[in-house]
Amino acid sequence: MEHPFAITLDAGTSLINHTGSWRTLRPEYVHRLPPCNHACPAGEDIQGWLAYAESGDYEAAWRALTENNPLPAVMGRVCYHPCETACNRAVLDSSVGINSVERFLGDLAIKNGWRFAAPPAATGKKVLVVGAGPSGLSAAYHLARLGHGVTIQEAGPAPGGMMRFGIPKYRLPRDVLDAEVRRIEELGVVFNYNAKVANIAEAMAAGGFDAAFLAVGAHIAKRAYIPAGEAAKVLDAVAVLRSMEGEDKPLLGRKVVIYGGGNTALDVARTAKRLGAEEAVIVYRRTRDRMPAHDFEVEEAIEEGVMMKWLSTIRNVEAGSITVEKMALDDKGFPQPTGEFETLQADSVVLALGQDVDLSLLQGVPGLEVRDGVVQVGPNMMTGVAGIFAGGDMVPSERTVTVAVGHGKKAARHIDAWLRGGTYAPAPKHEIAAADKLNTWYYGEAPKTLRPILETARRTSTFEEVVQGLDEGNALYEARRCLSCGNCFECDNCYGVCPDNAVIKLGPGMGFEFNLDYCKGCGICAQECPCGAIQMIPEAI
Amino acid sequence: MTPPVTTLAPEEAVQKLKYYQKGTFTVGNRLVAEEQRTVQASQARSNALTCGHRACQGCGEALGARYAIDAAMRATNNNLIAVNATGCLEVFTTPYPESSWQLPWLHSLFGNAAAVATGVAAAMRVKKRPEVRVIAQGGDGGTTDIGFQCLSGMFERNDDVLYICYDNEGYMNTGVQRSSATPPTARTATTPVLGPEPGNVFGTGKSVPKIAVAHNIPYVATATVADLHDLERKVIKAMSIHGARYIQINVPCPLGWGSASHDTIRLARLAVECGLYPIFEAEHGKVTQVRKIRRKVPVQDYLKLQRRFAHLFKGGHEDPRIARLQAICDANIAEYGLVDVTGRDG
Amino acid sequence: MLKQVEGSHAMAEAIALCRPEVICAYPITPQTHIVEGLGELVKEGALVDCEFINVESEFAALSVAIGASAAGARAYTATASQGLLFMAEAVYNASGLGLPIVMTLGNRAIGAPINIWNDHSDAMSMRDAGWLQLFAETNQEAVDLHIQAFKLAEELSMPVMVCVDGFILTHAVERIDIPTQQQVDAYLPPYDPVQVLDPAEPASIGAMVGPEAFTEVRFLAHYKQTLALKLIPEFSAEFAKGFGRETGGLLRSYRAEDADMLVVAMGSVCGTIKDTIDEMRDDGIRIGLVVIVSFRPFPVEALRNALAGAKDVVVVEKSIAVGMGGQLANNVDASLRNLPRPPRLHSSVAGLGGRPITRTSLHHLFRQASVQPWEGTNFLDLNERxxxxxxxxxxxxxxxxxxxxxxxxxxxxxxxxxxx
Known part of the structure; x- marks a missing residue:
């Protein structure tokens, strides 16, 4: 349109004025490491799979999850979820129920019969995995997906290791475990049961294996010297829990004393209650807050009627009774004997004092270093012997299923690289998206969804699973509580809050771009980004 | 940390699906339905105030104007004419030879935007173009001071105009002088930090939203650039109503307030959350809705980010004027019921 | 149609015939009867498709007209005296934006001291505001000038002020020929704006213009007024054809053919001056009158031609630029400038604040100009004591x-x- 001179201007003509030249700071989209991912011993991309779950695409979520961990249904039950401890949502209300969503996905995958994608073309390399526990299963899964031929030699009669012979059914139903193991088997992994490896070097040579991953776990119960009468019934926790898998259930009597303060002690006590014990008493030399067991398990046990005897050590075991000495904590928090004794009725005493590794298969292998009862490995999970890697409870680390699964994955990647004549270098980690990087204003109030808990009456009489799963509705709700710390979730804030329209929205799934022709560098986008995915950097002038 | 252990009845365990975990307060969100996102989230937003304008870095008014006009553009299917009072918004958008506006726009004078808009609306009526709607807009100086008579006249005649005041609490275009919207103790070029009562004096100023309510016009609202959903809802609602309407939007000014350019929205948020800037709407003379405070903060949290209040934090002791400002916040909270006494924010 | 009617009412009828679409009304004496008359016409349905808006001030009145005009409506308002000053900022703005608003100015003195009677101080205060200013000698001309004003304003896209003497014209009841709607419609086409606020073609009107272009903007405004110098006589001639009477134009002469002395004046006082001239002619004095109709644009050339043959020019005006003298006299002086033998110029300020200008005083004044000319500004009938x-x-x-x-x-x- 023709206009009167100067007084009237054409619409939108200011586009020729590139205000980007005013800028001294430049915004930049960044990725920061979510604390959940950082905390996950199995190296899961939790935020990544939650993002799929948030959109209701559960299969994609499960597939993203199983990129790193083949056992989500197991993990969703037995993992102590350090991710939730690290979760930034706790500063807002409470952490995201990551573990419950993981279980939901795992269960849904079993229900829907989702299977892993077939492995790529075979590399022709053969890897021996010793032990079908979480670490061995994880390594076998990852190696198979990398195209290697994998054989698992398992000493026991069934797969799962401690997941089967240590964790009670009410925490991990066996059909769940079996379903997830079966899926790994379907990748072509060969499982040999009741096939204890006596000598690793011989086994490798005999089978023509190019590499081995050792993950035999820690199954030998630690003993403590306690004077005991002949008729006294003293058992160890590993044996009791293992025998739960057999035909003959352990005979523990009406009054059972469990000695120890770890999760295994609790497992035994709760198992004893379910087997009909009138009393299950945990005797522990320190106080509750110093117990290594997880607090929620202690709480569940107390609900089920398990009794606790704090600050006590067993001095003597006789038939039908035990003598305990009361302890007192000294200045440093160590328990010291008081000389005060007490007698408790006990039909049996179960020792839950920790486990040792059976290292017999390593005898005669030169170069292997064993220290403090565990095998020493390098940062690449390789032992002192080239081609022999190890992980799980038999190497120095925290002994949890999740850590073991993480070892399996890590070892698999290094074994793969080693087999290919190279080294595996993990991608450098981004800076952690700590809570102070977030603008939590933008997240709505959404309290955590609690998983339904089985009624106490049924819990003490049956081995039904105590903690129930989420249904789709609340799993979705829970997934959507994720703050997406450190990574853009396309909330459109930057696009909306820019006073200069200098953010270009590229469209769903494609994110945003800064239009530096107009960006004046005010920094509102970075300040108002909910998840800390924008940073301001000085402009080179 | 002890996770709470609760036994939930099965019907309780199935929670209703809610989409507010993300996106309630954000501009948009890939997970919510298109209609639940803001106008600003849309790639097709009109950008009525487009790039290349000469507003300062972090300008709240530039942001507020685009928010409001884009929402009105959507509400009217782009049949919108804007009349602009003299001031920052006018100067930074239309210096010859470039305009940042992408809708028909008219600037006449500092004090007559409401009347000019009345004329435009009258023209549209007489030309039988009822679909074309009119917005008048200006800063607080052009609204609460020099434009006040025209504004009141437009209100009482119930002319079909939405007047939007971008309130940055002073004459910023002329170099930060006091207006009748400047808060007490704030430093401006005409209320310097000198003498026994430094900054703007207590007991002065006026609430034009309240005065607008007293005109019994169909719609009055306050809004803030810190709550885009609320702002857009109000603009769209205002455009659904005929007659005189007034929306006053709190738009922080980094230059005039002495704040960091990145804190513009944060300050607008704190102004609401401390109670100093009540967000409400009124219809036909009655307050009908109040935006509750979500995370209450003491007024200091708002003040200390701004150099115009820096004198309140000098000398080590707690300046008694802070308590007087807090008393204003508390009075607003009580008057409008900004804090839910039964809610968690109480 | 001939009618015995009050001037204000006649003007209201004429304005209504021009089919204004937005009328902004605010009362101020002596203009009020015009907008009252228009209000009645709108209320009774005689004037349709018209928004009659009761505004809260003159500033708003012109501002509403600005908005309406920019949005493509034919806009009208009226004011006087203090009202014009109160809208002064908008007066400049309307012309700066090139909006063809027509405004009646019921000429009245400006206070303090407050005074409701007629003089031209108000019109003179806005003489440089960029508006065309046309002065009516009679109520018939007031009626006719409004019709011509709309045509002029819209052709040039500039606002026009029709100046009518307060009370003397606005409140005088006399015989006036009110044109028919057909006549007006044939003369005045519908408003076709050069630009308009339209969502279909968005533009930004009212930009800030800096030193790089401001001179050019002002030059173009000035240029438009020079165009008006041609258009005003054309439209006046066209009007004469359609309506059968000669009104308007830049200026007109009365008994000036052989005059030694020419009086220059504007507005209703010209009637009294003509009577005085007739009497003096009877006495054999060769005196005539030049009536200025268009004060803005000021018809420098036409006036020079009209005055070139005279020995004395006496300017009688109802306004004073305090500290300088009569504004009209100063403008007349500009048109005499550069004449090889310019006439002597005598300036008299008369009729301030409504003081009657009598034939007696005028006789005395004109005689004095030829026999005992004064220096500077003469204040007619000044009470020197x-x-x-x-x-x-x-x-x-x-x-x-x-x-x-x-x-x-x-x-x-x-x-x-x-x-x-």
Whole structure:
């Protein structure tokens, strides 16, 4: 349109004025490491799979999850979820129920019969995995997906290791475990049961294996010297829990004393209650807050009627009774004997004092270093012997299923690289998206969804699973509580809050771009980004 | 940390699906339905105030104007004419030879935007173009001071105009002088930090939203650039109503307030959350809705980010004027019921 | 149609015939009857498709008209005196934006001292505001000028002020020929704006213009007024054809053919001046009159041609640029500039604040101009005794109080000057 001179201007003509030249700071989209991912011993991309779950695409979520961990249904039950401890949502209300969503996905995958994608073309390399526990299963899964031929030699009669012979059914139903193991088997992994490896070097040579991953776990119960009468019934926790898998259930009597303060002690006590014990008493030399067991398990046990005897050590075991000495904590928090004794009725005493590794298969292998009862490995999970890697409870680390699964994955990647004549270098980690990087204003109030808990009456009489799963509705709700710390979730804030329209929205799934022709560098986008995915950097002038 | 252990009845365990975990307060969100996102989230937003304008870095008014006009553009299917009072918004958008506006726009004078808009609306009526709607807009100086008579006249005649005041609490275009919207103790070029009562004096100023309510016009609202959903809802609602309407939007000014350019929205948020800037709407003379405070903060949290209040934090002791400002916040909270006494924010 | 009617009402009828679409009304004497008349026409349904808006001030009145005009509506308002000053900012703005608003100015003095009677101070205060200013000599011309004003304004896209003497014209009841709607429609096409606020073609009107283009903007405004110098006579001639009477134009002469002395004046006083001239002609004095209709644009060339043959030019005007003299005289002086033998220019300020300009005084003035010309500005019928005393008193007394009230007090004590 023709206009009167100067007084009237054409619409939108200011586009020729590139205000980007005013800028001294430049915004930049960044990725920061979510604390959940950082905390996950199995190296899961939790935020990544939650993002799929948030959109209701559960299969994609499960597939993203199983990129790193083949056992989500197991993990969703037995993992102590350090991710939730690290979760930034706790500063807002409470952490995201990551573990419950993981279980939901795992269960849904079993229900829907989702299977892993077939492995790529075979590399022709053969890897021996010793032990079908979480670490061995994880390594076998990852190696198979990398195209290697994998054989698992398992000493026991069934797969799962401690997941089967240590964790009670009410925490991990066996059909769940079996379903997830079966899926790994379907990748072509060969499982040999009741096939204890006596000598690793011989086994490798005999089978023509190019590499081995050792993950035999820690199954030998630690003993403590306690004077005991002949008729006294003293058992160890590993044996009791293992025998739960057999035909003959352990005979523990009406009054059972469990000695120890770890999760295994609790497992035994709760198992004893379910087997009909009138009393299950945990005797522990320190106080509750110093117990290594997880607090929620202690709480569940107390609900089920398990009794606790704090600050006590067993001095003597006789038939039908035990003598305990009361302890007192000294200045440093160590328990010291008081000389005060007490007698408790006990039909049996179960020792839950920790486990040792059976290292017999390593005898005669030169170069292997064993220290403090565990095998020493390098940062690449390789032992002192080239081609022999190890992980799980038999190497120095925290002994949890999740850590073991993480070892399996890590070892698999290094074994793969080693087999290919190279080294595996993990991608450098981004800076952690700590809570102070977030603008939590933008997240709505959404309290955590609690998983339904089985009624106490049924819990003490049956081995039904105590903690129930989420249904789709609340799993979705829970997934959507994720703050997406450190990574853009396309909330459109930057696009909306820019006073200069200098953010270009590229469209769903494609994110945003800064239009530096107009960006004046005010920094509102970075300040108002909910998840800390924008940073301001000085402009080179 | 002890996770709470609760036994939930099965019907309780199935929670209703809610989409507010993300996106309630954000501009948009890939997970919510298109209609639940803001106008600003849309790639097709009109950008009525487009790039290349000469507003300062972090300008709240530039942001507020685009928010409001884009929402009105959507509400009217782009049949919108804007009349602009003299001031920052006018100067930074239309210096010859470039305009940042992408809708028909008219600037006449500092004090007559409401009347000019009345004329435009009258023209549209007489030309039988009822679909074309009119917005008048200006800063607080052009609204609460020099434009006040025209504004009141437009209100009482119930002319079909939405007047939007971008309130940055002073004459910023002329170099930060006091207006009748400047808060007490704030430093401006005409209320310097000198003498026994430094900054703007207590007991002065006026609430034009309240005065607008007293005109019994169909719609009055306050809004803030810190709550885009609320702002857009109000603009769209205002455009659904005929007659005189007034929306006053709190738009922080980094230059005039002495704040960091990145804190513009944060300050607008704190102004609401401390109670100093009540967000409400009124219809036909009655307050009908109040935006509750979500995370209450003491007024200091708002003040200390701004150099115009820096004198309140000098000398080590707690300046008694802070308590007087807090008393204003508390009075607003009580008057409008900004804090839910039964809610968690109480 | 001939009607015996009040001037204001006749103007209202004429304005209504121009089919204004937005009328902004705010009362101020002596213009009020015009907008009242228009209000009645709208209310009774005689004037349709018209928004009649009761605004809260003159500033708003013109502002509403600005908005309406920019949005493509034919806009009209009226004011006077203080009202014009109150809208002054908008007056400049309307012309700066090139909006063809027509406004009637019921000419009235400006206070203080507050005074509701006629003079031209208000029009003169806005003489440089960029508006065309047309002065009506009679109510018939007031009617006709409004019709021509709309046509001019819209052709040039510039606002036009039609100046009519307060009371003398606005409140005088006389015989006026009101045109028919057909006549007006044939003369005045619908408003076709050069630009308009339209969502279909968005533009930004009212930009900030800096030193790089401001001179050019002002030049173009000035250029438009020079175009008006051609258009005004054209439209006046066209009007004469359609309506059968010659009104408007830039200026017109009365008995000027052989005149030694030419009087220059604007507005209703020209009637009295013509009577005086007739009387003086009867006495054999070669005197004539040039009536200025278009004060803005000022018809420098036409006036020069009209005055070139005279020995004396006497400007009689109802306004004073305090500290300088009569504004009209100064403008006339500009048109005499550069003449090889320019006539002598005599400036008289008359009729301020509604004081009657009598034939007696004019006879005296014109005679004096030829036989005893004065220096500077003559104040017709100035009560020299009163001002002398006041000057003396204020010189004596520091706290002498307000001049206007003192003069009133003195006048009450003394006999009227005419009886002296």
């Amino acid at each position: 009163v001002v002398g005393r006041e000057i003396h008193r204020t010189r004596k007394t520091r706290r002498s109080g307000p001049t206007a009230e003192n003069i009133l007090r003195q006048l009450a004590k003394s006999v009227p000057p005419a009886a002296e």
